Amino acid sequence: MTSRIIEPDPTFPSLEKALKHFFGYDQFRHQQRAVIERSLKGKDALVVMPTGGGKSLCYQLPALLRIGVTVVVSPLIALMQDQVTALQDNGIAATFLNSTLPPQVQRQREQQLLSGDIRLLYVAPERLFNPGFTALLERLAQQVGISTFAIDEAHCVSEWGHDFRPEYRKLFQLRQRYPQVPIIALTATATDRVRQDIVQQLRLNDPEVYVSSFNRQNLYYEVKPKQGKRTYSELLAQVKTLLANQGSGIIYCLSRKRVDEIAFRLSQDGISALPYHAGLSDADRSTNQERFIRDDVQVMVATIAFGMGINKPDVRFVIHYDLPRNLEGYYQESGRAGRDGEAAHCTVYFGYGDVATVEFLIGQKPDPAEQRIARQQLRQIINYAESAVCRRKIQLGYFGEAFAGDCGNCDNCLHPAPIEDWTIEAQKFLSCVARCRERFGMTHIIDVLRGSQKKRVMELSHDRLSTYGIGKDRTVEEWRSLARSLLHQNLLEETTDGYPVLKLNPGSWQVLKKQIAVNIAVPKRAAASSPAADEPEAALEGEALLLMSRLRNLRKRLADEQSVPPYVVFGDSSLKQMARSRPLSQNSFAQISGVGSRKLAQYGEIFVAEIQKFCDEYGLAEAAGSAPAVAPVASPTVADTHLTTLKLHQQNLSPAEIAIERGLRLGTVLGHLAKLLEARCEVDVDRLVPPERQVPIRDAIAAVGPHSLRAIRDQLSETFDYNEIRLVRSAWEAEQTVEI
Known part of the structure; x- marks a missing residue:
């Protein structure tokens, strides 16, 4: 049957209002909005978003704005129970059907489905093809309507994925039985080959493929x-x-x-x-x-x-x-x-x-x-x-x-390893790949370079090649390190069909023609320490740390009373924002990221009372203007360590002084400032780069675009370094975002 898009509810004149009401968030992340808009149009989509990027929202919000039930295919019982618990705590009608339920509970849930009281149904792929469930699905389609099939962990459909599950191969039958019902497939990881396999195996109809950055910066x-x-x-x-x-x-x-x-x-x-x-x-x-x-x-x-x-x-x-x-x-x-x-x-x-x-x-x-x-x-x-x-x-x-x-x-x-010029060795290696006619893997090329007398080398007459034995002065591991570096620098390619054969590319020929040098990191270093040890400022401090502990205890008590995980009540990010801003009214509490209408009604009074009690004990007031200041924490690109840098910058410390104060590299601090600029935080770019030097950089960006720092620098002169170009580019990109 054909699904219909529900008419806009006057309570939610925009998707953002619906997002805040149901889930407590003020804005969409990554490509969530585009995916949701496509889903509301009843069209197929493949969504590849990193873990924590908000994939579930891409089908959960449309499920609340469309007629019918959204059927979510989920591979694990624990996963579906977890998601249903979180949805129910937000006041959303969701349920699951699986083998853990007693018969009477299952019948009750089936009746709720057929009565139109449920908006999201979670099932395992095996259950979809159970005769009893197939009959239920048919009745559901006729009486209530099926708005969407959401295939979670969709990489399981592909034998090229890291967690292939044969039962996922049968899911194409959904398209055969319900050709008019849109399908949205979602996964956190999928190479291009896996994405193609998902589209083919699920019989997606002209799908839009949304691939967010895989970079988990935190x-x-x-x-x-x-x-x-x-x-x-x-x-x-x-x-x-x-x-x-x-x-x-x-x-x-x-x-x-x-x-x-x-x-x-x-x-x-x-x-x-x-x-x-x-x-x-x-x-x-x-x-x-x-x-x-x-x-x-x-x-x-x-x-x-x-x-x-x-x-x-x-x-x-x-x-x-x-x-x-x-x-x-x-x-x-x-x-x-x-x-x-x-x-x-x-x-x-x-x-x-x-x-x-x-x-x-x-x-x-x-x-x-x-x-x-x-x-x-x-x-x-x-x-x-x-x-x-x-x-x-x-x-x-x-x-x-x-x-x-x-x-x-x-x-x-x-903690970078020392960099050495290995251009001559790279030319030897690439030349050997060429003389072996790009038909062999790394091990064989190294055998030829080191003059190995292995049977295979001799049978192929590769001991007669001009590159045979020219690399005896380097160990096998040194050659492997070089080969890996060439691959990572895109100066060499390797096939990915199970037979790893080395192939030359345009970068390889640039090396062979002495047009570019090859520098590699030599892996000789002491054990590295982590930012967790280097940057204690990233954690909460003072009263905020004490209040955070109190709020954690309150969250745990409420969660135990309701028999739900603590993060279902509030996530750590929400608690940290409360600890910093100390909201003392319902209006202030509603501004916390993660506080929707249901959370406000359910937990607002008790959390505000706890915060008020803490403030009375320590003689504190609500942190004036603090809610907007911590908003960047909700951004996927701005973390606590960046906000610490922002605080020092706003105290008029230079980047070098911040680096000394925090025990970080100058490049790390400049990277923080660039991200803060992109997130439109209050960073004074004129203090970082003199205005007269910003003008030619902005002109270069206008001429060649913002995508390549090297292209921008090439448009300028060598008197401009990459750090100042990056900072100005970040400021420029933030301005474009505001204009859009």
Whole structure:
């Protein structure tokens, strides 16, 4: 049946009013508005947004503004229950049907659906094709109407995705049975190949594909070497440090045995930790997960069986005690940290013993093609772990997103390795790729360069090539490091079909023709410290920290009374804003991000009373004008550490003085200021770049566009450096946003 778009409700003259009323947010993020508008038109879409980017809202808000029921296909029982609980707490009619429900409860919910009392229904893919549910769906389509099918975790439909699930392959039947009902597919991770597979497998009809940036700027990435028995001691010290300011964390291990061992040792050492893996009973897994979600324990130690779709926004760290299986899986797993936009920490402990374990697991796959793909993915995650270049550059490059590097929030950028000119070695390597006719992978090219007498080299007569043996002076690992660097700098390409063959590109020929130099980072550095240690100012201070603790306790008590996770009441970001601004009236409290009409009515009085009590005890008043000042915290690009820099800038400190005050690199501080300018915070750009130097920079931007700093600098002269160009560009972009 054809779905109809509901007439605009006079209560909500704009989507923003509906957003605030139902969910408590003042503005949309990323591409949410565009996706919602398309959904309201009844058209198909594929949405790729990073974890914490707000994918769920893209189908939840339209479900409230259209006639009929939105059917959400979700892969895990825990995920659907979690989302339904959060929706119900916002006063939204949502429910789920799954095997955990007794028959009488299931019948009651089915009747609510057929009566038109439910707007969102969550089901697992297996249930969709159960004869009983198929009949219910037919009656639902005829009596109430189905407005949309929302396919969550859509990467599960593709065998090229990191979590392929065969039952997802049947979902194309929805299009066959209900050709007029629009489908919206959503996922946090999908390469171009996976996106194409999703569109094809789900039979999406001329879909608009929305791909947001994969850059999670609030996450700090690092890789630490495994050091035998000392590794656990380092892990324990790290966990204690990361938990010092409250919060929770996840530790991933490859085996069930390692999960049980780490969970037990942490518990013995005073850390409240629980295990989670497939070897536990369903009841134990469910109980442990519930205790973690409700903040009864701080740390979950788990295999990758844990976490998919877990909607806990205040996870402050994700540690991989063992090597992840692939980059896409790592992005998804590490992305469970910092979903609320606050700073979070992601660590991988890397040792070559883990490589053998992963290779063993790959060998258990029955399909040789799957093994081949998995081994290439393993090489990619090893490259990530061993690389000395920006971690984000590698991650984003995997998803086809260009990133210049020097993110200022990973170990390689904050503690860079020495840079050396390896142009001659790069020319040798690329020349060898060319003479091998671009038909071989990295290992074979290195064998030829180092003069190996392996049987394959001899059989192919590659010992007769002019490049044979010209690289004996470098180790295998040095050549691998160079090859990885060439790939990350887009000076070389590698096929991704399971057979990793090296291919030359235009950049390769520029190197060979001596048109550009090749500089690589030599991975010789001490263990890096993190921003969490370098920047204590990022946390709340003074009265705000005390009030935050009180508000956390109040939130936990209310959550326990309602048997819901604490973040369902309010997220950490909302509590921090309350702690800073101290709202003492219902109107002020309503301005807090995350406070919608339902939350205001349900919690407004009790939270304001708690804040009033705190202010009376400490002789404080409401922080005048503070609500607008912290608004940038809700922005995906502005975190607490940036606001600390803003505060010092507004005290008339120069960037160099701020760097000294905070113990940061000057480049990091300038990066903070650029982001603050983009977010339209009160940064005086004239103090950073003299007005007379801004004029030619703005003229250059007008001439060549804002996209490339190098193109802008080329339009100018060498007397302009990239820092001042970046600052002026940020100010210029903020002005364009205001004009739009």
